[in-house]
Amino acid sequence: MIPALMPNYNRMDLAFDHGEGAWLVAADGRRFLDFGAGIATSSLGHGHPGLTSAIAGQAAKVIHVSNLYRVPEAERLAARLVEASFADSVFFCNSGAEANEALVKAFRRTMADDGKPERYRIICAEGAFHGRTLAMISATGNAKYLAGFGPKVDGFDHVPFNNLNALRAAITPETAGILVEPIQGEGGVRPADADYLRGLRAAADEFSLLLGFDEVQCGMGRTGKLFAHEWAGVMPDAVSTAKGIAGGFPLGALLASELVAKHLVPGSHGTTFGGSPLACAAGNAVLDVVLAPGFLDGVARLGARLRTGLDALVVRHKDVFAEARGRGLMLGLVCAVPNTEVQAACLAEGLLAVAAGENVLRIIPPLVIGDAEIGEALERLDGAARRCKPSALRNAAK
Ligand SMILES: *Cc1c(COP(=O)(O)O)cnc(C)c1O
Numbered sequence: 160m161i162p163a164l165m166p167n168y169n170r171m172d173l174a175f176d177h178g179e180g181a182w183l184v185a186a187d188g189r190r191f192l193d194f195g196a197g198i199a200t201s202s203l204g205h206g207h208p209g210l211t212s213a214i215a216g217q218a219a220k221v222i223h224v225s226n227l228y229r230v231p232e233a234e235r236l237a238a239r240l241v242e243a244s245f246a247d248s249v250f251f252c253n254s255g256a257e258a259n260e261a262l263v264k265a266f267r268r269t270m271a272d273d274g275k276p277e278r279y280r281i282i283c284a285e286g287a288f289h290g291r292t293l294a295m296i297s298a299t300g301n302a303k304y305l306a307g308f309g310p311k312v313d314g315f316d317h318v319p320f321n322n323l324n325a326l327r328a329a330i331t332p333e334t335a336g337i338l339v340e341p342i343q344g345e346g347g348v349r350p351a352d353a354d355y356l357r358g359l360r361a362a363a364d365e366f367s368l369l370l371g372f373d374e375v376q377c378g379m380g381r382t383g384k385l386f387a388h389e390w391a392g393v394m395p396d397a398v399s400t401a402k403g404i405a406g407g408f409p410l411g412a413l414l415a416s417e418l419v420a421k422h423l424v425p426g427s428h429g430t431t432f433g434g435s436p437l438a439c440a441a442g443n444a445v446l447d448v449v450l451a452p453g454f455l456d457g458v459a460r461l462g463a464r465l466r467t468g469l470d471a472l473v474v475r476h477k478d479v480f481a482e483a484r485g486r487g488l489m490l491g492l493v494c495a496v497p498n499t500e501v502q503a504a505c506l507a508e509g510l511l512a513v514a515a516g517e518n519v520l521r522i523i524p525p526l527v528i529g530d531a532e533i534g535e536a537l538e539r540l541d542g543a544a545r546r547c548k549p550s551a552l553r554n555a556a557k
Contacts, residue, residue: 178205202403217440251434255375256290286346336369347517348491382487383459
């Protein structure tokens with residue numbers, strides 16, 4: 160018989176009772192160092208006092224009022240995001256897929272309002288992940304996510320990632336814009352070259368296209384800048400973000416320049432839940448931490464330390480790890496044995512990490528970890544690597 164909870168996930172047989180900082184505690188008392196952060200989402204770790212008290216305090220006042228009324232918490236969060244980024248205006252929704260939907264709708268609407276309705280197509284990259292709505296599986300372009308769901312939503316073209324010539328060659332009179340992740344997450348922690356991102360801006364300017372970055376995973380401080388595109392010094396027209404923005408409370412956002420944002424006039428787009436007092440209180444509590452002086456520099460420093468440790472693991476365990484890559488606290492180990500084996504070995508060592516494309520194990524801890532957690536994680540990864548030696552696998556198979 161089918162379980163009451165729909166079986167659309169491959170869940171591990173493991174449930175957590177509570178968390179403390181970078182640690183999750185299972186119902187049976189086992190403690191796990193959480194270097195997956197609920198897929199780069201629990202940016203402040205678990206049980207963070209600032210976040211939990213903001214949520215509890217706001218819930219006691221008012222949870223939801225709808226967008227029929229002003230929402231002061233949303234106005235404040237938007238103003239802070241505008242102040243800290245390229246953006247002039249912010250739309251709040253509830254997930255990464257919705258943020259990308261809003262971005263694509265805003266791009267299409269901008270072109271239509273400018274008298275170019277034939278320009279509705281978006282160029283995306285191979286290996287991308289943009290979410291699971293009907294349009295976003297088409298933007299993602301991965302055959303596995305499209306299978307069985309009928310005709311693809313029209314309007315998305317795919318080119319090899321990090322290849323500017325291929326992207327320029329794909330521009331047609333129907334192209335409205337470009338949407339890429341500055342660091343592909345699900346695709347395997349694949350960073351875009353800074354030159355590539357700058358080349359996208361130049362191509363967008365040359366052909367009067369709009370440039371969008373999907374920072375649902377790499378944004379909100381994960382790389383040591385509020386947004387990963389800042390490392391390349393590129394100004395996008397719009398950025399989608401979600402995952403870490405409210406520390407695990409569902410919240411997504413489309414940040415946009417005025418040029419784009421002004422086209423989402425009343426009635427053009429909306430959401431019932433988006434930008435609620437509760438979600439935005441959580442978002443403001445996260446910004447209190449992430450925008451505190453020195454915090455993002457700390458993420459960059461911790462990321463560099465973790466990366467050095469991962470590079471050393473690659474040298475020590477060439478038969479298990481092929482390469483470390485990524486930036487800040489968005490890191491990945493390209494595995495030389497199946498990444499699911501390494502993930503299972505990490506679990507046995509009490510370390511949570513997340514598999515990704517290209518046989519990568521994602522190392523994406525809460526942003527509030529310290530040097531002690533990094534040392535602990537590196538030790539556990541070393542233990543996991545020992546468990547994964549191909550010879551050990553062979554023996555285990557006997
Ligand atoms: C997770 C993710 C999404 C989808 O976010 P949901 O909240 O699951 O809809 C979109 N883009 C990127 C880059 C992501 O990592």
